[in-house]
Amino acid sequence: ETGVTQTPRHLVMGMTNKKSLKCEQHLGHNAMYWYKQSAKKPLELMFVYNFKEQTENNSVPSRFSPECPNSSHLFLHLHTLQPEDSALYLCASSQVKGASTRANVLTFGAGSRLTVL
């Protein structure tokens, strides 16, 4: 257990479905992230939230909609996805502010493996 929990671990959905991925961190961190990991590609940063405010949206299609109701929870709402969106979606958290050289050490969850049919 890393302190970052993602649910569900596996999700299969059709292109017309609406589903959500959930991430919860118990580390007292103030930043949360969504990354997408596709086969044979580097991890792609999707969204960043610092203190519940979205600070980065890395040109992600609008069919992915993030929500961060508080600094411990992060959601990724999915609707009308495409088969190429099938991937492992990783949530991470970090402590952004502070002089520690360990700042921005991301702690990851185990991921949600999404398959779009």
Place this chain on the structure above:
Amino acid sequence: AQKITQTQPGMFVQEKEAVTLDCTYDTSDQSYGLFWYKQPSSGEMIFLIYQGSYDEQNATEGRYSLNFQKARKSANLVISASQLGDSAMYFCAMREGRPGNTPLVFGKGTRLSVIA
């Protein structure tokens, strides 16, 4: 241009031997951080080791050490006394700028297989 380059898609190492995983990076910032993560088949990314751009000594964490060569912009991971449980994907990552400013950028990874 890629920020992080890992040129070895796959590596094999004999159990109890040492192995070096290569990583080169590209940045014009003077302040940056370099990270290595391990991803076993379970999917979770596990933080291994960190090196700051101003750190004069190479970072070490147990069996992991980072061979930091600033002029060559390389940050190779050395795993000593390999164990079967070290078999996994290994990712090099970089944070540009001062701590806390920017998220991490990752390389494509190297798959390490430890042979008994």
